[in-house]
Structure formats: C-alpha cells, structure tokens
Amino acid sequence: MAKKGWDEFEIGAMLRTFDGKIDDIAGTQQEDRAYSENSSYTASVADWRLIKPIFNKDYCIDCQFCWIYCPDVSIIARDKKLIGVDMDHCKGCGICVEVCPTNPKSLLMFPEQADEETEIASWPKKDEEEA
Amino acid sequence: MSEMKKIKNLKEFSTSADRFEGANLLCPGCAHSIIVREVLNATNDDLILSASTGCLEVCTAVYPYTSWDASWIHIGFENGSTAVAGAESMYKALKNKGRLKQPERNPKFVSFAGDGASYDIGFQWISGCMERGHNIMHVVLDNEVYANTGGQRSSSTPIGSSATTSPAGRVSYGEKKNKKDMVSIMAAHGIPYSAQVAPNKWKDMVKKIQHGFSVDGPVFINAVSPCTTEWKFDPKDTMYITDLSTDSLVFPLYEIIDGHELNITYRPKNVVPVEEYLAAQGRFKHLFKDEYKYLIKEWQERVDSNWAYLQRREESRV
Amino acid sequence: MAFDKMELKDIEVWDGNFAAAQAMRQCQIDVVAAYPITPSTPIVEGYAKFLADGYVEGEFVMVESEHAAMSGCIGAAAAGGRVATATSSQGFALMVETLYQASGMRLPIVLNVVNRALAAPLNVNGDHSDMYLGRDSGWIQFDAYCPQDAYDLNFIAFKVSEDHDVRLPCMVHQDGFITSHTAQGVHTLSDDVAYSFVGDFKPMNDMLDFEHPVTHGVQTEEDWHFEHKARQHNDLMTKVMPKIQTAFDDFEKLSGRKYNIVETYDMDDADVCVVCMGTSVETAREVATEMRKEGIKAGVVGIRVIRPFPFFEIAKALKNVKAIAALDRSSPNGTAGMLFNEIAGSLYNTEKRALLSGYVYGLGGRDLTKAHLVALFKELQANVDAGKVTTQLQQFIGVRGPKLAYL
Numbered sequence: 001m002a003k004k005g006w007d008e009f010e011i012g013a014m015l016r017t018f019d020g021k022i023d024d025i026a027g028t029q030q031e032d033r034a035y036s037e038n039s040s041y042t043a044s045v046a047d048w049r050l051i052k053p054i055f056n057k058d059y060c061i062d063c064q065f066c067w068i069y070c071p072d073v074s075i076i077a078r079d080k081k082l083i084g085v086d087m088d089h090c091k092g093c094g095i096c097v098e099v100c101p102t103n104p105k106s107l108l109m110f111p112e113q114a115d116e117e118t119e120i121a122s123w124p125k126k127d128e129e130e131a
Numbered sequence: 132m133s134e135m136k137k138i139k140n141l142k143e144f145s146t147s148a149d150r151f152e153g154a155n156l157l158c159p160g161c162a163h164s165i166i167v168r169e170v171l172n173a174t175n176d177d178l179i180l181s182a183s184t185g186c187l188e189v190c191t192a193v194y195p196y197t198s199w200d201a202s203w204i205h206i207g208f209e210n211g212s213t214a215v216a217g218a219e220s221m222y223k224a225l226k227n228k229g230r231l232k233q234p235e236r237n238p239k240f241v242s243f244a245g246d247g248a249s250y251d252i253g254f255q256w257i258s259g260c261m262e263r264g265h266n267i268m269h270v271v272l273d274n275e276v277y278a279n280t281g282g283q284r285s286s287s288t289p290i291g292s293s294a295t296t297s298p299a300g301r302v303s304y305g306e307k308k309n310k311k312d313m314v315s316i317m318a319a320h321g322i323p324y325s326a327q328v329a330p331n332k333w334k335d336m337v338k339k340i341q342h343g344f345s346v347d348g349p350v351f352i353n354a355v356s357p358c359t360t361e362w363k364f365d366p367k368d369t370m371y372i373t374d375l376s377t378d379s380l381v382f383p384l385y386e387i388i389d390g391h392e393l394n395i396t397y398r399p400k401n402v403v404p405v406e407e408y409l410a411a412q413g414r415f416k417h418l419f420k421d422e423y424k425y426l427i428k429e430w431q432e433r434v435d436s437n438w439a440y441l442q443r444r445e446e447s448r449v
Numbered sequence: 450m451a452f453d454k455m456e457l458k459d460i461e462v463w464d465g466n467f468a469a470a471q472a473m474r475q476c477q478i479d480v481v482a483a484y485p486i487t488p489s490t491p492i493v494e495g496y497a498k499f500l501a502d503g504y505v506e507g508e509f510v511m512v513e514s515e516h517a518a519m520s521g522c523i524g525a526a527a528a529g530g531r532v533a534t535a536t537s538s539q540g541f542a543l544m545v546e547t548l549y550q551a552s553g554m555r556l557p558i559v560l561n562v563v564n565r566a567l568a569a570p571l572n573v574n575g576d577h578s579d580m581y582l583g584r585d586s587g588w589i590q591f592d593a594y595c596p597q598d599a600y601d602l603n604f605i606a607f608k609v610s611e612d613h614d615v616r617l618p619c620m621v622h623q624d625g626f627i628t629s630h631t632a633q634g635v636h637t638l639s640d641d642v643a644y645s646f647v648g649d650f651k652p653m654n655d656m657l658d659f660e661h662p663v664t665h666g667v668q669t670e671e672d673w674h675f676e677h678k679a680r681q682h683n684d685l686m687t688k689v690m691p692k693i694q695t696a697f698d699d700f701e702k703l704s705g706r707k708y709n710i711v712e713t714y715d716m717d718d719a720d721v722c723v724v725c726m727g728t729s730v731e732t733a734r735e736v737a738t739e740m741r742k743e744g745i746k747a748g749v750v751g752i753r754v755i756r757p758f759p760f761f762e763i764a765k766a767l768k769n770v771k772a773i774a775a776l777d778r779s780s781p782n783g784t785a786g787m788l789f790n791e792i793a794g795s796l797y798n799t800e801k802r803a804l805l806s807g808y809v810y811g812l813g814g815r816d817l818t819k820a821h822l823v824a825l826f827k828e829l830q831a832n833v834d835a836g837k838v839t840t841q842l843q844q845f846i847g848v849r850g851p852k853l854a855y856l
Contacts, residue, residue: 030148
C-alpha cells in the first residue's frame with residue numbers, strides 16, 4: 001500500500017478488513033469476500049520462502065491434516081477436497097509435508113525455483129519399508 | 132443461544148471459511164496461528180477479539196495490514212482480557228437498550244494472549260475478568276517464554292530451559308523455577324470452564340472451545356504453542372514437537388468444570404519418555420551434559436507425579 | 450429493562466462529586482468501568498446507587514484497578530457506546546499508559562478527575578499533580594472551579610468528545626475535597642433537557658457492527674507512526690476549540706450559564722493579574738475585587754480548557770496587563786511551572802509582553818489564603834512600579850521554613 005500523508009487515512013489508525021458490508025463471514029469463502037487493501041490477504045509473503053510445497057493430487061486422500069495444521073491459511077480446501085496451496089501466503093515451513101500420511105506423500109518440499117510439472121512427473125514411488 | 136457448529140470430522144471441519152488471514156508476520160511454523168484457526172473455526176458465530184501485546188499481536192496488525200476478519204482490538208501488554216470484557220459489557224448494555232445494529236447475532240468474545248501477558252504482566256486483569264463473570268474466553272498461547280522480545284523467561288518457563296534472562300552457562304542449567312500452574316489458579320476462581328489444549332489434538336481442542344462458547348461465564352484455555360524460534364527446532368517439526376508435548380504428558384490435556392470437576396481428555400496409547408521431548412529442543416540441549424542429567428530424571432518424576440495427581444483428582448470426582 | 454427519571458429541584462445542594470455523578474446519570478452512559486479512589490470515590494458510589502435504585506440502565510463494571518478501569522472503558526468505547534469513569538491521583542497515574550492508548554485510538558471517553566497530590570509522600574488532598582501528569586496524553590482537559598462547573602462541564606465533555614470530527618477522550622477536572630466534597634447550590638437541568646443537550650450516542654468504527662469488522666490498536670513503526678501522531682495533534686490543534694466554543698454557546702442558550710475557553714475577571718483595565726486554575730480562581734477573584742479598593746487594578750484569568758492549550762486566547766486576555774503571576778499547583782520538579790512556561794510561550798512573540806513571574810502553591814491540599822493573594826498582588830504592583838520583576842521568577846508560597854525562590 002502506498003505510504004500516505006498524515007491527512008489521508010482513518011483516525012486512530014483504525015483498519016477495515018473489507019470494502020463495504022460483509023453479511024455472513026463464516027459462511028463466505030475467501031474468494032467471495034471483498035477484502036480491502038488493508039487485509040493481509042491482499043499481501044504476499046512468498047519472498048520469505050526458500051523451499052516450497054508441491055501438491056500431487058494423485059496420492060491425496062483429502063484427510064485435511066495439512067489444512068488444519070497449516071499456520072498460514074495456505075492449504076486451500078473446498079468441499080472437503082484439497083485443491084491447492086496458496087503460494088502468496090505460504091512461508092515454506094514444511095508442516096504440511098510432515099503431517100501428510102500418504103505413501104508416497106502428496107505434498108513434498110522443493111527448492112523455490114523448482115518446476116511443478118517436472119517434479120510431479122518424477123514424484124517418488126511408494127516407500128515399501130515405511131509401508 | 133445459537134446453534135453449535137457441527138464438526139464431526141476433519142473433512143467437515145475443512146469446509147470452514149477462515150477468519151484469520153495469511154501474510155501475517157508470524158515465523159514460519161509458528162503454532163500460534165494454528166491454535167487461533169482452530170479456536171475461530173470452532174464457531175460460525177460472530178466474533179469480537181482482542182490480543183495482548185506479543186507475537187500474535189505484533190504480527191497480525193502491523194499498519195497498514197490486519198490479518199483479522201472479525202473486529203479485533205489491542206490495547207497493551209496486560210489488558211487484552213479487560214479490553215474484550217469492556218466490549219462484552221457494551222454488548223450487554225446495547226442489547227438491553229435495544230441499540231444493537233444486528234440484534235439477532237450471538238457474538239463470542241475471545242481474548243488471546245501469550246504466557247507472559249497471562250501468567251505475568253496481565254495476571255491481575257485476567258483474574259479480575261474471571262472473578263466478575265464476563266462472558267469471555269481467554270486463550271493463552273503458551274510458548275513458555277517472552278518470544279516477541281527475544282526469549283526472556285516468564286513464570287511459564289519450565290525448569291532447565293535456557294532463556295535469555297535465565298541462560299544456561301558454565302555454572303547454570305538455565306531456568307531454576309517450576310512453571311506456574313495457571314489452569315488450576317484460574318479454575319480456583321470458580322469459573323464454569325478451564326482447560327488445557329494442544330493444537331495437534333484438534334478434536335479435543337474444538338470440543339473444549341465449543342464447550343467454552345456454550346457456557347455462561349468466563350472460560351480459561353491454556354494452549355501449548357511450541358515456538359520454533361525459542362524452543363529451537365526446525366519449523367517443519369512444530370506438530371511433531373506438539374505430539375511429544377502431549378504424549379510425554381508434559382502437557383496433559385484436561386478440563387476443570389465449575390472450578391473443581393477434573394476430567395482428563397487425552398490418554399496417550401504410548402507414553403513417550405520426557406527425555407525424548409527435551410532432546411528434540413535446543414532450549415534443553417545443555418541438560419544432556421553429564422552434570423545435569425539428574426535434572427532429566429527429576430523432570431520425568433515431576434511429570435509422572437503430576438499425571439498421578441490429575442488422575443487422582445479425576446477419580447475422586449470432587 | 451428500563452430506568453426511572455429523577456425529579457430534581459431547580460437548585461440542589463450538591464458537592465462536586467455528586468454533581469458529576471448526577472451528570473453521568475443524566476447522560477445515560479452505556480458502560481462505566483471504574484475503581485474507587487479518594488477523593489473521586491463518591492462519583493463511583495453515587496453512580497452505583499443510581500444503578501441500584503433503577504435510575505441507570507447501562508453496565509457498571511467494578512474492576513480491580515484504575516488501569517483495568519480505563520482498559521475496560523477503551524474496550525467498551527471501541528465496541529461503540531457512551532463510556533465514562535472517574536479517578537484521582539495514584540489511580541490516574543496507574544491509568545496513564547491507557548490514557549495515551551484511548552486518545553491514540555481516537556475513542557470518546559469522559560474521565561472525571563478529582564485532582565489530588567501524587568505520592569511520595571502519600572497525600573489524599575487536592576493539588577494539580579495528576580492533572581499535570583495527563584497534559585501530554587492527547588486528551589481534552591476541562592477545569593471546573595466549583596460543583597456547578599463540574600456538573601455542566603460533564604455535558605459539554607460528552608458533546609465535544611463524541612463529535613465525529615473530534616473523537617478524542619475528555620477529562621473534567623475538579624479540585625479534590627474543596628470542590629469534590631464541598632456542597633454548594635447547583636442549578637440543575639431536568640433529565641430530558643440534559644439528555645437532549647448531549648444527544649444520542651452516534652457510533653463510529655464500532656466493533657459491534659458485525660457487518661463492518663474493524664481492527665483497533667495496530668502497530669505502527671517509523672514508516673507510519675509519525676503521521677498518525679501528527680494527525681492526532683492536528684485535530685487537537687485545529688478541530689477541538691471551535692467545537693468547544695459551539696458547545697459553550699449552545700449550553701448558554703440552554704441553561705443561561707456562560708463558559709469561556711479562558712475565563713477573565715476584571716481584565717478590561719487590569720494592570721496586574723493572576724492566572725490560575727481550580728478553586729483558586731474564585732479566591733483570586735474575591736481578592737482582586739478587594740485590591741481594587743486599595744487602588745491596585747487587579748484581574749484574574751482562569752484556564753477553563755487546559756488541553757488544547759488556549760495559546761492565542763490567553764495572549765489576548767493578557768495583552769493589556771503589565772504584570773502577570775502564573776500560579777502552579779504542582780511541583781515542577783526542576784523547571785518553571787507549567788502555566789509559567791505556557792504563558793511565556795503564548796506571549797513571547799507578541800508586541801507587548803507583560804512582566805511574568807511564577808508561583809508554586811497549595812501542594813498536598815495546603816490552603817491558598819486571601820493573605821497569600823493580597824501579598825502576591827502587591828508584589829505584582831511593585832513589579833509594575835519598578836518596570837521589572839523584582840523577585841526571583843519562581844517563588845513558593847505557603848510553605849514553612851526559609852523562603853524558597855529560584856530562577
């Protein structure tokens with residue numbers, strides 16, 4: 001957000017999360033909300049990451065462990081299905097990979113510059129020992 | 132009273148629309164936001180929130196950004212509980228006077244604070260809120276240290292932990308005092324509900340939060356919040372460390388109803404030795420020197436004795 | 450739930466505390482979070498009794514400290530409703546952290562401050578140490594000289610503080626014991642007339658509007674903090690005085706009682722004058738009248754609005770006098786008194802600067818007697834006659850032991 005002069009913002013350093021009125025927040029998913037420019041939803045911490053998770057839906061059982069344990073609201077689950085990772089808000093902590101119970105895992109960490117298609121094409125096979 | 136949100140399983144829970152946003156400034160792997168999400172997602176009702184000064188507060192409301200989708204207030208380090216109690220009082224007043232803009236809503240009032248802001252500097256404010264019977268829930272994000280200011284000891288810091296104001300050194304094993312038993316102290320106020328929770332046991336947590344929202348009166352929740360920075364473990368291991376904390380019984384999960392009736396809510400199938408919990412964290416590294424190994428034994432004895440005490444309390448039904 | 454109205458006589462015999470409590474009742478406050486402390490306790494007790502007798506409908510929260518009292522008021526004000534409390538002295542000092550937070554968050558709250566000394570040594574009596582402690586906190590500060598003022602200024606305080614162009618918290622000061630515990634005749638307003646002056650509370654940025662969630666109490670660092678503080682200062686400097694003047698004018702129309710930002714007494718032709726606050730204003734007026742009989746053309750300037758400081762109004766009031774005494778009822782602890790410095794600042798760039806001297810008096814409830822003021826006016830006249838300040842610039846009056854004078 002542009003740095004404003006002293007006479008250009010709300011008194012009391014008050015911030016509003018949404019532009020206009022929001023009726024049923026708990027019943028409205030992020031993509032349907034009118035976030036204001038002051039919601040951190042509109043910001044990005046992608047540049048914090050050195051490593052990133054890549055999601056391979058072929059092995060996912062939609063257990064939602066990654067959804068519940070993600071500290072950064074970055075695992076996008078809709079209609080009980082995992083549909084992807086929010087790469088603007090993911091800080092690359094790697095918790096989602098650690099808690100993923102499938103074999104092979106459905107989420108793995110890769111260097112930030114790794115190519116998603118390439119990595120999914122060469123995804124590790126089932127670990128027989130672990131199984 | 133509004134209808135309780137139905138959360139049968141994790142799949143169902145995952146349909147929640149989060150009211151806490153990413154691109155906050157908490158460390159990667161911070162347990163605070165995992166706890167906050169589990170608390171907020173436990174209800175569909177409107178929320179009025181506060182945070183006391185601390186990691187959660189300084190990382191979620193740095194101008195010009197807010198990570199909160201419900202109304203939220205921060206005043207100072209010690210008074211987050213009273214801030215939300217003031218808002219709750221205003222809600223009651225406006226409800227009685229018929230001046231609420233949306234009178235059909237059933238807001239829940241929640242105050243978040245760290246262990247420093249709860250066990251130490253905010254202790255009196257929380258005690259006042261509990262005694263006065265406000266309809267609020269105070270949630271401690273207990274990482275056993277002043278993490279926001281760089282890892283100073285609080286009265287929640289456990290024996291043997293190396294904190295920056297109780298560092299381990301050539302002639303010291305670090306913190307010398309035992310952790311304060313906040314859940315019991317709060318329960319002694321005779322409040323309808325107090326409980327210890329952990330984010331790994333999300334179902335237990337959600338059940339307790341929902342129970343807390345359903346009772347009339349103040350609720351105290353102590354949530355273990357492993358701190359990747361100050362406990363010194365890899366950010367990816369937050370849930371592993373949390374598992375060790377609950378399964379070693381260092382953080383037993385229980386609830387106290389009406390100030391006296393204690394129920395243990397989680398019994399690990401395989402209890403992990405406390406040594407394993409300590410060994411996984413850099414803050415206890417020095418305890419593994421020969422001269423301090425007796426402290427690990429004492430740790431185990433203390434945890435065993437506390438677990439035995441909790442079980443006796445539970446069995447006696449007093 | 451409902452509440453009963455109270456029938457008041459046109460003139461009631463009230464002390465300053467009860468006058469403030471009655472005004473609070475008539476304003477129909479939504480939340481009072483309070484903690485008792487001498488000498489403001491009877492305000493809180495009076496309000497509690499109104500509640501117990503069904504004359505008040507709001508929430509009354511008896512918290513565990515003054516810090517918590519203001520914290521609760523801040524939470525309640527941010528939630529969106531009319532809020533007030535009362536305190537004194539050590540309680541005020543404990544509140545200081547939250548005073549800055551209330552004003553920085555631009556929350557309208559009315560705080561009745563019954564002025565009392567600050568320890569150590571501990572003292573329960575009236576001086577202005579607590580009032581002075583609050584003067585940089587970003588609050589509007591009104592000063593009452595008697596129970597009538599304490600009553601009236603509460604209505605004006607709510608009116609100004611809650612104005613959407615202002616949204617700044619407001620203190621109403623009265624002197625501990627001398628005003629707070631001294632019963633006098635107070636002209637009352639009926640409940641309906643009083644409430645109609647203050648009006649219904651109009652919420653702004655209210656947390657309880659679930660359709661418009663707000664975040665209050667953010668962190669700002671070096672890239673934003675200065676702008677926010679500048680905004681607050683600007684609004685105090687430019688927006689508040691006109692609103693106060695309008696409120697004073699409206700209140701005069703309603704009640705016939707006229708308040709002024711700077712209260713002048715016999716200043717039209719005065720050669721010498723005293724500038725002071727609180728109950729001393731009334732004593733000084735009486736002595737000034739007597740001095741005129743002795744041939745000294747004396748006047749009195751009372752400060753009605755302490756913050757924002759009436760920089761130009763005070764210069765205007767003092768433009769024709771020849772010698773001024775600034776009376777500070779708080780130990781400056783290492784400098785000139787606050788009023789001395791403020792007045793010096795107001796006059797320094799004016800063409801005709803009168804001789805200015807400062808006096809520290811009345812600490813811990815020590816009486817300011819008429820004899821003190823007679824001597825003081827004579828000293829000012831001597832300064833006029835000599836064409837210079839003949840004493841040191843700062844003198845203590847009414848203290849035992851060798852004469853104390855500095856600067």
